[in-house]
Amino acid sequence: MILVLKQGTSTDKVNEICAWLQKQFGVQTSPIFGSGTTIIGLVGDTSGISVETLELEEAVERVMKVQEPYKRSNRKFHPDNTVIRIGDTEIGGERLAIIAGPCSVESEEQIIQIARDVKDAGALFLRGGAFKPRTSPYAFQGLKAEGLMYMKKARQATGLPVVSEITNPAQLELFMEFVDVIQVGTRNMQNFELLKELGRVRKPILLKRGFANTLDELLMSAEYIMSGGNTDVILCERGIRTFETSTRNTLDISAIPVLKSRSHLPVFVDPSHAAGIAWLVEPLSKAAVAVGADGLIIEVHNDPKHALSDGQQSLTPEGFVDLMGRLRPVAAAVGRSI
Ligand code: PEP
Ligand code: MN
Numbered sequence: 095m096i097l098v099l100k101q102g103t104s105t106d107k108v109n110e111i112c113a114w115l116q117k118q119f120g121v122q123t124s125p126i127f128g129s130g131t132t133i134i135g136l137v138g139d140t141s142g143i144s145v146e147t148l149e150l151e152e153a154v155e156r157v158m159k160v161q162e163p164y165k166r167s168n169r170k171f172h173p174d175n176t177v178i179r180i181g182d183t184e185i186g187g188e189r190l191a192i193i194a195g196p197c198s199v200e201s202e203e204q205i206i207q208i209a210r211d212v213k214d215a216g217a218l219f220l221r222g223g224a225f226k227p228r229t230s231p232y233a234f235q236g237l238k239a240e241g242l243m244y245m246k247k248a249r250q251a252t253g254l255p256v257v258s259e260i261t262n263p264a265q266l267e268l269f270m271e272f273v274d275v276i277q278v279g280t281r282n283m284q285n286f287e288l289l290k291e292l293g294r295v296r297k298p299i300l301l302k303r304g305f306a307n308t309l310d311e312l313l314m315s316a317e318y319i320m321s322g323g324n325t326d327v328i329l330c331e332r333g334i335r336t337f338e339t340s341t342r343n344t345l346d347i348s349a350i351p352v353l354k355s356r357s358h359l360p361v362f363v364d365p366s367h368a369a370g371i372a373w374l375v376e377p378l379s380k381a382a383v384a385v386g387a388d389g390l391i392i393e394v395h396n397d398p399k400h401a402l403s404d405g406q407q408s409l410t411p412e413g414f415v416d417l418m419g420r421l422r423p424v425a426a427a428v429g430r431s432i
Pocket of ligand 1: 259
């Protein structure tokens with residue numbers, strides 16, 4: 095349920111109404127002071143609350159029922175786009191945020207070199223996996239804590255904030271120390287115990303869509319994190335399983351405008367894991383930017399042939415420079431910059 099308040103309602107009055115709603119109906123309240131209007135979102139069991147009772151409060155302009163099960167991630171609760179600030183970088187603003195780097199951190203030299211290369215090409219964040227959720231237990235599993243330490247060194251060397259994937263709540267302490275944005279991978283989108291833990295921290299979460307999950311399920315997973323109090327969630331489309339075998343996954347391009355309309359959260363696209371092939375990263379990136387993505391996460395490796403994971407879909411640093419150049423006019427065409 096959403097209460098739209100009359101223009102000019104004071105902050106004291108908003109707080110008073112929130113306290114009344116919590117006490118009277120046992121619901122949680124989430125006031126949003128937007129440009130012009132203020133709204134109060136009600137979360138919890140609202141089935142026994144009548145619209146007429148709420149309308150008795152004179153500061154209430156209008157009451158709207160929210161049918162969708164996702165509330166805090168719902169655009170109806172927060173009409174303006176959410177912009178997440180990390181240092182001096184913004185996610186969800188006019189400038190697209192490009193995250194780039196290798197699938198896995200392989201050594202200190204490798205990650206620092208790639209960090210320098212992608213920064214020079216215009217990336218705003220460095221990616222690098224340290225805890226790798228591999229399909230085969232015999233495949234490279236990542237450098238783990240050592241890998242996160244190298245990510246921190248790469249951040250010190252370049253100033254780029256770093257993004258890495260968590261696979262287990264027991265790793266959280268390490269991530270709080272070494273990582274700026276915590277990634278939840280496709281395989282863990284519905285690891286609800288992990289999501290609940292991430293709701294308790296104050297660090298942005300890049301939440302990837304499960305490869306067999308609907309957009310509503312993705313938004314419910316965002317809701318798990320947000321209901322714990324961590325509202326800095328970035329949604330990421332990374333391709334889904336279909337009958338098509340020409341690509342590693344099928345990039346669901348309609349997911350971007352659909353998510354943007356249902357939710358106020360920033361929406362990213364991972365063309366690398368969608369495509370699974372390096373040459374397809376450019377066309378998928380262009381499409382993602384054209385339909386309104388707020389950012390991209392792209393795999394870049396200085397020696398793709400010898401990469402310990404996902405070399406086949408990794409761009410070289412030179413390929414990444416070319417891609418950035420070709421994305422700029424597409425971004426400009428939709429009113430964004432890179
Ligand atoms: C990754 O980003 O390296 C990764 C494993 O992605 P996903 O969870 O989308 O497969
Ligand atoms: Mn990868």
